[in-house]
Amino acid sequence: MEARGAAHPAVRILDDLVRIQSVNPHYGADARGERDVADYIEARLLRAGLQVTRQPVADGRDNIIAELRVGKPESALLFEAHMDTVSIGSMRDALVPTYREGRLYGRGACDTKGALAGMIHMMERCAQHPERLNADLVFCASVDEEHAFIGLTAFMSLNMPISGAVVGEPTELGIVVEHKGCTRFAVRTHGKSAHSSVPHKGDNAIYAMMDVVRHVRETVEPGLDGIDSPLCGKPTIVVSTIGGGSQINIVPETCDIRVDRRIVPGESAEAVLADFERRMKTDLPHLELTVNPLLLDPALNTPHDAEVVQAAQSVASRLGMNKSLRGVTYGSNASKLQDWKGIPAIVFGPGSIEQAHSAEEYVPVSEVVQAAEFYYQLACSYTAGQKE
Ligand SMILES: [Zn+2]
Structure with missing residues (x-):
């Protein structure tokens, strides 16, 4: 597997993200928290010309929120992924991305920096062509999903109008509408x-x-x-x-x-x-x-006919991915969006939960590229109120 140079831009972003330690401060004395990864994401999104807000959540722990407004606030689509990881544990070379058999190994590669990288790349592409969008875009890179989800709670306190959401977690590129x-x-x-x-x-x-x-x-x-x-x-x-x-x-x-x-x-x-x-x-x-x-x-129980679900299914078919709706046993920020604010949310991302939190954490590189494309196509095609 060719490393950095020839790689897809989303994979290069992922490579950068894995090198930046962002272990949740609740998981050990060496944990650096989200500070450095937040700096990296903020700088990139500012360079892309996006409107970026750094929302303080806890000491040295800020959500990064980027907005791309095209005059459709009533149909804003949210992309959300967390920046923190679990502890390094017994994983070797956890902060040095290693490429083997089409996979990128590293802490957070699958949970959830692969999805995060895909979303960052999507925002950068959309910033170049805002005329292709039919909905405002909001991207939130949040803190503390791995502990008490204070990042998502702080984001929701902003009460931004959001009509649909995509939460990035490893789903092996399946569209998840229900979870425990x-x-x-x-x-x-x-x-x-x-x-x-x-x-x-x-x-x-x-x-x-x-x-x-x-x-x-x-x-x-x-x-x-x-x-x-x-x-x-x-x-x-x-x-x-x-x-x-x-x-x-x-x-x-x-x-x-x-x-x-x-x-x-x-x-x-x-x-x-x-x-x-x-x-x-x-x-x-x-x-x-x-x-x-x-x-x-709460459990996630997104109506299967929600606009974000239907738009995700048509993008999946167009890209030759599996469009069937799935459920998973693990929890995510999606259920809080739905349960607390009534925002229909799906979970979608590269990699499998089997490798999350493990000493052998990896993500298939091709899935990172596919997820980035899926997010981009969804951002371009999403229009709340498209069906009556
Ligand atoms: Zn996660």
Whole structure:
């Protein structure tokens, strides 16, 4: 595989992006955050003549927002991709793009710098020919998708009118319109402490939690079998941490678990949590327990007839790509756009989630080129209100 010189411009951008460390600051002391990659993107987009805003989100962590206005604000199309990556971990030469068998290896190559590079290239091309656009374009390179998505939250607080969105994540060039979300919560059982020489004077919170865990395994989990989403499969529930008691000679007063419940399109994160709490209280009335939310992340459930979906399908057919609509199990910023603001969103990008976050992260170079072309064709052909 020929490296830089002969490569497609989107691949050269990706090569640059991989060399710039942008590990999310929540993932280790060596993490540099998005600062340097934001500088790079800002400089490029300014050079292209775009209107660029640097939106401060947290200390040294700014979203880069570029706008290309052609007088159609009511039909603005948003392209969004995150700048942060997970930690380098055990990946070798993670910041030196390596080309092997048509693939580019490097941290973030697939999650999600391949998509980011394609979108940057698309914005640069559109800036040269704004007369080809039928909708205003907004591009947001966001911070912190890999942790608590504060970048996307800050972007949405701007309340820009957006009629459709494309979120860049690895989908192997499939058009993703549905994905799972999750409800994470903590459960605490409350007992009564006593000296362990007289346990009958206490009430053991760990034993109470055993009832809760058994109920989750024997009743709640099998009950999920009845729910099936055509594109995303079944919901799941996992009790993933447990801890209780304070000292070996004291009957434990409290015991805590944390639970990860993956929701499918059609389920609401809030309703699932409320339902869990209600069921525990009705099914296990002898227990004193509290349930507290940790993270509520909506599922993506974009209407298949949304304009951005239809436009994406016709571009895919024209480019000889698969135009069938897909669902995935991982989450993305797309569901927040749809759930919080009612913006129809698709997820589309090069590479596979199988390689994201791994020690062997790579993206097929040809998919980066195809994704860049797909974004460009979609930007040119998108017109909200095109169908009645
Ligand atoms: Zn990602």
